[in-house]
Amino acid sequence: MFQLKTTTSIAASREFTEDRIWLNGKEDDINHPRLQSCLREIRRLARKRRNSGSEDGISRILNDKVHICSINNFPTAAGLASSAAGYACLVYSLAKLYGVEGELSEIARQGSGSACRSMYGGFVQWLMGEREDGKDSLAQQVEVETHWPELRILILVASAEKKHVGSTAGMQTSVETSPLLKFRAESVVSGRMAEMIESIRKKDFESFGQLTMKDSNQFHATCLDTFPPIFYLNQVSQQIISLVHRYNTHYGQTKVAYSFDAGPNAVIFMLEPTVNEFVEVVKRSFPPASNGDL
Amino acid sequence: MFQLKTTTSIAASREFTEDRIWLNGKEDDINHPRLQSCLREIRRLARKRRNSGSEDGISRILNDKVHICSINNFPTAAGLASSAAGYACLVYSLAKLYGVEGELSEIARQGSGSACRSMYGGFVQWLMGEREDGKDSLAQQVEVETHWPELRILILVASAEKKHVGSTAGMQTSVETSPLLKFRAESVVSGRMAEMIESIRKKDFESFGQLTMKDSNQFHATCLDTFPPIFYLNQVSQQIISLVHRYNTHYGQTKVAYSFDAGPNAVIFMLEPTVNEFVEVVKRSFPPASNGDL
Missing domain, CATH: 3.30.70.890 (GHMP kinase, C-terminal domain)
Known part of the structure; x- marks a missing residue:
């Protein structure tokens, strides 16, 4: 028995000629629309933050390409929420890299619906929302991890x-x-x-x-x-x-x-x-x- | 490939000391309430018919005990409607033995709900009915066998x-x-x-x-x-x-x-x-x- 987890490492470098991703050691398609959506959103928030002058350090890496490496220590695509874990971890790591803070659950949801829940610890509910565009379909923590x-x-x-x-x-x-x-x-x-x-x-x-x-x-x-x-x-x-x-x-x-x-x-x-x-x-x-x- | 069928034989004799039943060659419990219910109902109809004077021949066997032998040429209790087939065949055979005619579907239903359908050929629907006692929960032929x-x-x-x-x-x-x-x-x-x-x-x-x-x-x-x-x-x-x-x-x-x-x-x-x-x-x-x- 061991703890199930996803580990995601991201490197940004001006040496990289394109964004690339490896899942469990095997290169995967970086052009997947849901993946692109997460990358695009986080970078958009990072640019917004840079333009508002609150962060200088990230200007340097914002034009760099990234290499993403994601590893699950449990079976992938076997109904164990590997994509929720993967996208939550990816969005969290990208946000760290670019110094983006605040509400990330909505971005994670664009990767995998249930990933919006995985951005929180403890007990979380996923609100259905009422809007046609789904923007109010968000996760909400019900009780904290220590509850x-x-x-x-x-x-x-x-x-x-x-x-x-x-x-x-x-x-x-x-x-x-x-x-x-x-x-x-x-x-x-x-x-x-x-x-x-x-x-x-x-x-x-x-x-x-x-x-x-x-x-x-x-x-x-x-x-x-x-x-x-x-x-x-x-x-x-x-x-x-x-x-x-x-x-x-x-x-x-x-x-x-x-x-x-x-x-x-x-x-x-x-x-x-x-x-x-x-x-x-x-x-x-x-x-x-x-x-x-x- | 062969045709699925239930074959039921019934013998009545004054030599028999009790009603008995064999399913696929093995003696089974004649006192099963659903089985008793079918036997009782058919005998009641037979008595009614005798008392109204329309049938004399059956007086002789109405007090006899019966030995029932029922054989399926397909797996029993495996979701192939063996009890529907069994009860339909039993009720039909008992009715033949006692010279009972008319509506037997309601009696078969007391053996196994879906047996009420099996009293007809062709396409049959089972009406839910509305009465609390279920007496209007009957089968009805939708189309005949040759349709x-x-x-x-x-x-x-x-x-x-x-x-x-x-x-x-x-x-x-x-x-x-x-x-x-x-x-x-x-x-x-x-x-x-x-x-x-x-x-x-x-x-x-x-x-x-x-x-x-x-x-x-x-x-x-x-x-x-x-x-x-x-x-x-x-x-x-x-x-x-x-x-x-x-x-x-x-x-x-x-x-x-x-x-x-x-x-x-x-x-x-x-x-x-x-x-x-x-x-x-x-x-x-x-x-x-x-x-x-x-």
Whole structure:
């Protein structure tokens, strides 16, 4: 077990002839529109700042090209929010480089929607907003990092394979084809958000866990209602879900909760005293395949 | 490939000391409330008929105990409507034995809800009804057997295992816990029923197929939205779904449609000219495991 993280290094130099990016050691397309959008926005803010005279040092590097190097220590494009982490880290690092301060969440959102949340620590909500141009679709911190120190998150990698359907494309198809998603967005989400914020405020794990699981399941239900249907959960995900329910039933309370984003990998929530036992249960339920096979 | 069927034989004799039933060669519990309900109802109708004087021959056997033998030539309790077929066949056979005529659909419904549909041939709808006691929840034939002679149904058995969650228990949990099921029942089903009847009337396979797939997916979405979630589809089911969509995309039209009931096994609809090719495609996509493994 280790901490999941993204590390991004950026170098600016007049020797560089073009902007370039490497993801996990492999060069990637710098011309990706979402990436360009982040670069452009941060540089625009930096220029604005320079022109207002508040910063001199950055003039030197503002015309330089950059080389960006981003590394995840966890599977990329496998439903573990690697692009949210990547874009949040990129926008934060670019802002540091150019001395830009202030509201970066909106810029990160242009890289990956959910990256706007990742600019904050602690518990964060993503406000839907009402404007056509989405400019009021921002993230807001609900509670700070130190609010619920006993809460632990465990990631179970059911498959490190890249997903067949990207989350953004998948969500667009769902919006276009799923009657259940429409109902969920209009009639379920806002009530659940209020309940969730309340559970977090009260540090009520029972209610937090139940809501987390129900909402994860409902998200995947809308994926199935999408046409053609999208399956993010695989057989191992299903086994993990069943294991969590059996574990909670055994204790007669919600000690552990799962959530799955756009992929088969489980995000497991629990309180600190439960960690060791649950990890042991997972290890016994999913013994290493190599023991028998090699 | 062969025809799926249930064969039920019933013997009545004054030598028998109790009612008994064998399912697929193994004795089962005759005291099952749903089974008792069917037996009681048919015998009640038979007595009524005898008392009204319209039938004499049955007096002799009405006090006899029966031995019932029911055999499916396809997997039981694997989401292939074995109980619907079984109860429909049982009620029909009992009615024959006791000389009962008329409306048997309501009696079959007491055995298994969906058995009420199986009392008719052709295309049948199950009316929800409005009465609290469910007496107006009946099946109605939409089109006769000969209406769409080119239509073919292929069953792909993804797993012959008995399901973990029975369909009736599963549906009850869904009704209690799934907000999406409530929405589906109130706002989606009736419109789709009307569309489906229209597609069948017009023998419009494109619309029939699309609707069939979307409705199957939405049913399974509500299973996932149930708490704890119910998974009827397995990895093979998902592969079949994906294969059908690729096949249709290749032809730029809906040539094949899938539907999954409360189990992983696929019910595939197509028109006669498509059968040979699609069966070939399935065989290539799912080669027998024994070729490589043994």
